Amino acid sequence: MVNSNIRYNKRTSQLSKKLLFWERSQYLGTFPKSFPQSINMLYIGNNQFCDCIIPDILTMKKHQVTIIDIARALNLSKSTVSRVLTGHANVSLKTREAVLELAKKLDYQKNMLAISLISKKTNTIGIIVPEFSSSYFPQVIIAAQEVATQAGYNTVVSQSNETYETEVANTKVMLANQVDGIIVSITRETKNYDHLKIFERKGIPIVFFNRVCDEMKVPKVIVDDFEGAYNAVDYLIKNGRKRIAHLAGPVSLRISERRLDGYKSALKKNNIEIDEELIISYDLGLSKVKIYVNHLLNMENPPDAIFAVNDPTAIEAIQVIKKRGLKIPEDIAIIGFSNDYASALMAPSLTTVAQPIAEIGMTAAQLLIDQINRDVSDWKAVTKVLKTELIIREST
Amino acid sequence: MVNSNIRYNKRTSQLSKKLLFWERSQYLGTFPKSFPQSINMLYIGNNQFCDCIIPDILTMKKHQVTIIDIARALNLSKSTVSRVLTGHANVSLKTREAVLELAKKLDYQKNMLAISLISKKTNTIGIIVPEFSSSYFPQVIIAAQEVATQAGYNTVVSQSNETYETEVANTKVMLANQVDGIIVSITRETKNYDHLKIFERKGIPIVFFNRVCDEMKVPKVIVDDFEGAYNAVDYLIKNGRKRIAHLAGPVSLRISERRLDGYKSALKKNNIEIDEELIISYDLGLSKVKIYVNHLLNMENPPDAIFAVNDPTAIEAIQVIKKRGLKIPEDIAIIGFSNDYASALMAPSLTTVAQPIAEIGMTAAQLLIDQINRDVSDWKAVTKVLKTELIIREST
DNA sequence: CTGTTAGCGCGTTCAG
DNA sequence: CTGAACGCGCTAACAG
Numbered sequence: 001m002v003n004s005n006i007r008y009n010k011r012t013s014q015l016s017k018k019l020l021f022w023e024r025s026q027y028l029g030t031f032p033k034s035f036p037q038s039i040n041m042l043y044i045g046n047n048q049f050c051d052c053i054i055p056d057i058l059t060m061k062k063h064q065v066t067i068i069d070i071a072r073a074l075n076l077s078k079s080t081v082s083r084v085l086t087g088h089a090n091v092s093l094k095t096r097e098a099v100l101e102l103a104k105k106l107d108y109q110k111n112m113l114a115i116s117l118i119s120k121k122t123n124t125i126g127i128i129v130p131e132f133s134s135s136y137f138p139q140v141i142i143a144a145q146e147v148a149t150q151a152g153y154n155t156v157v158s159q160s161n162e163t164y165e166t167e168v169a170n171t172k173v174m175l176a177n178q179v180d181g182i183i184v185s186i187t188r189e190t191k192n193y194d195h196l197k198i199f200e201r202k203g204i205p206i207v208f209f210n211r212v213c214d215e216m217k218v219p220k221v222i223v224d225d226f227e228g229a230y231n232a233v234d235y236l237i238k239n240g241r242k243r244i245a246h247l248a249g250p251v252s253l254r255i256s257e258r259r260l261d262g263y264k265s266a267l268k269k270n271n272i273e274i275d276e277e278l279i280i281s282y283d284l285g286l287s288k289v290k291i292y293v294n295h296l297l298n299m300e301n302p303p304d305a306i307f308a309v310n311d312p313t314a315i316e317a318i319q320v321i322k323k324r325g326l327k328i329p330e331d332i333a334i335i336g337f338s339n340d341y342a343s344a345l346m347a348p349s350l351t352t353v354a355q356p357i358a359e360i361g362m363t364a365a366q367l368l369i370d371q372i373n374r375d376v377s378d379w380k381a382v383t384k385v386l387k388t389e390l391i392i393r394e395s396t
Numbered sequence: 397m398v399n400s401n402i403r404y405n406k407r408t409s410q411l412s413k414k415l416l417f418w419e420r421s422q423y424l425g426t427f428p429k430s431f432p433q434s435i436n437m438l439y440i441g442n443n444q445f446c447d448c449i450i451p452d453i454l455t456m457k458k459h460q461v462t463i464i465d466i467a468r469a470l471n472l473s474k475s476t477v478s479r480v481l482t483g484h485a486n487v488s489l490k491t492r493e494a495v496l497e498l499a500k501k502l503d504y505q506k507n508m509l510a511i512s513l514i515s516k517k518t519n520t521i522g523i524i525v526p527e528f529s530s531s532y533f534p535q536v537i538i539a540a541q542e543v544a545t546q547a548g549y550n551t552v553v554s555q556s557n558e559t560y561e562t563e564v565a566n567t568k569v570m571l572a573n574q575v576d577g578i579i580v581s582i583t584r585e586t587k588n589y590d591h592l593k594i595f596e597r598k599g600i601p602i603v604f605f606n607r608v609c610d611e612m613k614v615p616k617v618i619v620d621d622f623e624g625a626y627n628a629v630d631y632l633i634k635n636g637r638k639r640i641a642h643l644a645g646p647v648s649l650r651i652s653e654r655r656l657d658g659y660k661s662a663l664k665k666n667n668i669e670i671d672e673e674l675i676i677s678y679d680l681g682l683s684k685v686k687i688y689v690n691h692l693l694n695m696e697n698p699p700d701a702i703f704a705v706n707d708p709t710a711i712e713a714i715q716v717i718k719k720r721g722l723k724i725p726e727d728i729a730i731i732g733f734s735n736d737y738a739s740a741l742m743a744p745s746l747t748t749v750a751q752p753i754a755e756i757g758m759t760a761a762q763l764l765i766d767q768i769n770r771d772v773s774d775w776k777a778v779t780k781v782l783k784t785e786l787i788i789r790e791s792t
Numbered sequence: 793c794t795g796t797t798a799g800c801g802c803g804t805t806c807a808g
Numbered sequence: 809c810t811g812a813a814c815g816c817g818c819t820a821a822c823a824g
Binding site for chain 3: 116
Binding site: 459472473474475476479486487488510513514515516668 | 809810811812815816818821
């Protein structure tokens with residue numbers, strides 16, 4: 001009767017038949033005597049010992065030690081073992097120590113899958129960024145992870161390679177894995193936000209940073225791109241530059257737009273006419289920078305400065321300019337954006353609009369964790385706008 | 397009778413009492429009529445429609461849509477819904493389409509926790525590295541992630557901040573989260589490997605790279621550190637350098653040891669006496685580089701070249717040397733190790749022993765996935781030794 | 793202080 | 809073609 005209920009499935013067949021024996025013995029309530037086992041004395045402190053039967057199967061590879069295994073070996077119920085392991089009160093010192101001792105001996109690790117399934121909480125937050133190639137996103141992630149780890153959250157990071165489809169796929173994975181919340185910076189392609197709105201609808205907190213989705217009312221962490229760009233261009237003008245080109249990002253990204261606005265605004269304020277010829281929007285694919293810079297330098301009336309939408313672009317531009325034998329900053333000045341790792345080290349070192357990168361990551365993580373711990377009805381859609389700082393180096 | 401079985405727990409109380417209603421209705425087998433709901437017509441293709449009752453609760457925030465919800469709304473059993481969603485055959489076209497349609501409408505996402513709990517497979521691999529501050533580890537991770545993603549694995553990355561305790565904690569988290577395998581590069585402090593041996597014992601594959609654990613018989617991916625160092629120092633000598641200092645890593649790390657051996661070997665081969673004064677082993681804490689470099693430069697007979705154990709060390713050394721007004725490479729030449737991102741861009745650009753970083757990451761991931769798909773008894777402990785390449789730049 | 797029971801969401805037999 | 813029953817590992821309510 002009992003035997004006939006034994007489920008046999010493919011997984012079991014991977015291992016030896018011993019596992020089947022063991023499974024059956026769980027139903028029968030005892031260890032079959034024929035089953036290899038050793039009787040152990042467990043030292044549970046205070047000169048006390050405790051008998052315990054450890055079948056070999058428990059120490060075999062690929063066998064997950066569970067609370068049932070421990071309970072059975074000590075002739076207890078799994079509830080009691082669970083109580084000990086979760087630190088509940090109301091367990092006698094003797095059983096508590098025996099359980100802890102055996103758990104340690106067998107390298108017991110609680111199965112978070114099972115716990116998360118019950119608690120509906122994985123203590124995991126997802127982070128989705130467009131790329132890892134510049135130092136910007138990795139640094140933000142490091143900062144976010146620090147806060148998350150501190151608060152007891154694991155992080156799962158995925159990059160969308162600047163591709164909308166990958167971003168969508170990544171969000172699905174995050175959902176399926178039941179993350180408690182996500183931090184996102186969208187790709188340069190993303191125009192449809194349905195895949196992100198699902199999180200909102202399901203009550204899973206979402207926080208944007210850097211490249212945000214304007215139409216969603218959720219927390220965001222950005223920098224004042226307008227002001228940063230304005231200050232950079234204003235600085236160039238104050239230093240006598242008259243024809244300032246702008247290598248801009250794709251129009252689809254709000255940050256490109258704001259930086260462009262700042263650029264234009266600084267020109268206007270200083271009564272310099274905006275020359276659309278000097279503004280080149282591109283998709284951030286670095287390989288094209290060479291073409292654009294050469295184009296600018298070949299103009300009849302070439303620019304005497306370039307304000308680049310980000311540091312990788314500026315760094316690439318510098319390489320091109322150096323190769324043409326022009327002098328930086330004498331012939332042409334360059335300013336980047338973000339203060340990437342390399343910008344201080346290269347030659348000439350790059351003047352750049354620094355973002356408070358660590359602060360961005362930490363703020364985003366903190367906002368997310370706040371949302372997670374808040375009731376859905378109580379969500380706040382704050383937008384933190386952090387300040388940039390113009391760092392002046394050799395390139396201007 | 398049935399009612400008395402209803403479990404009430406704290407989780408439920410977070411939401412409105414409606415949820416309790418809904419839970420109860422699941423036991424009763426029908427929706428209570430008083431419960432807010434809407435009758436929907438589901439278009440299932442081919443001009444066909446299908447009735448379905450969608451209680452408001454299903455579209456409420458914080459309610460996970462499950463196959464049971466879908467089954468109930470369509471008056472089916474969850475088995476049938478499961479069959480459709482897992483793409484099994486033997487489901488009528490009509491029900492299949494109705495299920496898929498409703499699943500889409502409700503943004504149903506399968507709960508991987510439940511599936512992983514059953515299948516004992518999470519399709520997740522863990523990656524543990526000592527730090528993220530140089531570009532080396534992030535780049536390896538990117539490469540590893542690429543292979544992993546391709547093979548259908550998610551990755552969970554954690555850094556141990558060069559601290560043994562953190563590394564141990566990270567491994568526990570990985571175990572608890574049931575990763576299918578891990579890729580590890582140990583901290584400079586790690587001398588006890590028990591926390592890693594647990595994986596071996598539990599039958600969870602583990603692959604080392606860069607900083608490996610010699611005493612474990614598992615797959616490893618390393619580069620020929622000896623040869624890399626030898627070539628670098630030999631090159632310096634061939635270019636007339638006579639007093640070559642070595643800023644070495646901690647003796648606890650095998651890579652430091654091998655690079656040191658390569659350094660010594662090249663000197664010997666060229667009949668240059670080894671001067672222990674010129675060899676400084678340190679713990680890789682960059683802040684101390686300044687002290688060591690100044691110490692070297694203040695010597696009565698200062699070195700005319702420095703071979704650094706890694707690029708961050710070399711880059712830091714260059715900053716110190718430049719500040720003292722010495723010329724690189726005229727007064728002193730520098731070679732680093734690993735070809736970090738910044739080394740090509742800085743001034744002077746850094747001569748370095750390049751590691752095939754992407755290949756390391758991809759190989760490690762591939763080896764791990766191979767192990768995962770192999771039976772425990774069939775594990776192979778290959779050690780892949782990849783070649784380095786000396787990249788000559790301005791610093792020599 | 794401890795055991796029994798139910799069920800988290802899902803896939804998978806087994807029996808119609 | 810479909811439904812009922814079972815259990816992955818665990819926690820929590822309830823009953824001693």
